[in-house]
Amino acid sequence: MPSSSMSRQSPLRQDAVWDVRAQQTVEYEVVLTSDLLAPANNSLARAGISADTPTPARRCVITERTVDKLYGDRMRAYFHAHSVEVHWLVLDSGEEHKDIGSVLRAVTAFDSFGILRRQEPVIAVGGGVLTDIVGFACGMFRRGLPHVKIPTTLIGLVDAGIGAKAGVNHAGGKNRIGCYHPPCTALLDPTFLDTLPDRQISNGLAEILKIALVLDAPLFELLEEFGPLLRSERFQGRTPPSALAGDEVLRRAIGGMLAELEPNLWEHELQRAVDYGHTFSPALEMHAMPELLHGEAVAIDMALTTVISWQRGLLSAAQRDRVLALMTALGLPRTHQACRPELLAGALADTVRHRDGRQRMPLATDIGSAHFVDDLTGDEVRAAAAYLHDPRDH
Ligand SMILES: NC(=O)c1ccc[n+]([C@@H]2O[C@H](COP(=O)([O-])OP(=O)(O)OC[C@H]3O[C@@H](n4cnc5c(N)ncnc54)[C@H](O)[C@@H]3O)[C@@H](O)[C@H]2O)c1
Structure with a gap:
């Protein structure tokens, strides 16, 4: 109760407290499929629509310049074949455009389209930047x-397109502003990867x-066995063994990621195995x-922590070399002059703030498992960076 030197009558007999508790069930589908843009396939036209609802007559489709250049004609022909009138927004490509200005361009497009609030799910077609x-x-x-x-x-297929997180860069901070807003459906079609440059496959x-x-x-x-082949074939399965391996790699990667995300969709638990490779990489990428x-920034972060695990005796020298060799075979860097x-x-320091005051740092303890530490020192990080700059010195 507030105290006051002047005696004053309270308008309340006593404080009152209401506990408000609500729960929201989240349900969405992640579908690994193919040939989404084939006119006979109605998955895209009906995406996000319940089975008992007719196909919407209009949709707002947002994509980006490169994807529009490569797939715009097929997308237009597809929606025309399904008698869907499309309001298009084509945003600039690239991480440099992942900012609040692009978000507001999308918001303006929703308004000018006069979008209905529930019945007309927006369709986002593009890489992780666009879907974020x-x-x-x-x-x-x-x-x-x-x-x-x-x-x-x-x-997008194995990470950005399947979770609940969305965000953009702000004031030099990677994904500094954003929200948890799961899609109603994610449709994953590896045939889009056929036009992706090798470097983006490595990415x-x-x-x-x-x-x-x-x-x-x-x-x-x-x-180790198929990575370089999958990269050169861009996951298009040109031979039976590479088709089988590509399918298995995608299923394991998507399934593994979703199994980690699902029980912790809002990240109430900040100790997350999938944060591996995301301790130093946000600042590195922005820089x-x-x-x-x-x-690539994630790969450099993983190279650093692989060496740190070896320095701590958690990984053997042979395991360290196996990890670093695989990175090279996949076309990934292990270091950069900005390190x-x-x-x-x-x-x-910024990641510690992001993880609410603790490092909660995943470190590999074997190939395929990790544990979390809170006691990483600056000296360990410096030594690992120096090792990666020139392993011959060590
Ligand atoms: N929300 C999440 O959970 C989450 C998870 C991981 C990554 N991300 C974010 O994803 C972003 C990285 O995603 P990205 O690597 O897809 O980057 P991106 O969206 O910039 O795409 C990479 C490049 O490929 C081009 N492109 C896209 N599709 C193509 C295609 N089919 N053929 C040829 N070119 C194509 C794009 O124009 C761009 O130049 C980062 O901003 C990262 O923060 C988000």
């Missing part, structure tokens, strides 16, 4: 528009390697943008 922008825009517009994710990159292989390193030793072995891609002690120290 649209996911965030849908999360904020009238506090929640339904949306469908159609990832067109490997990172996605980094997130697959992450799952392998901390959760799935057989996936690591599959990457070296656009030179370094997301997966200087000050940047790495600042990166760790």
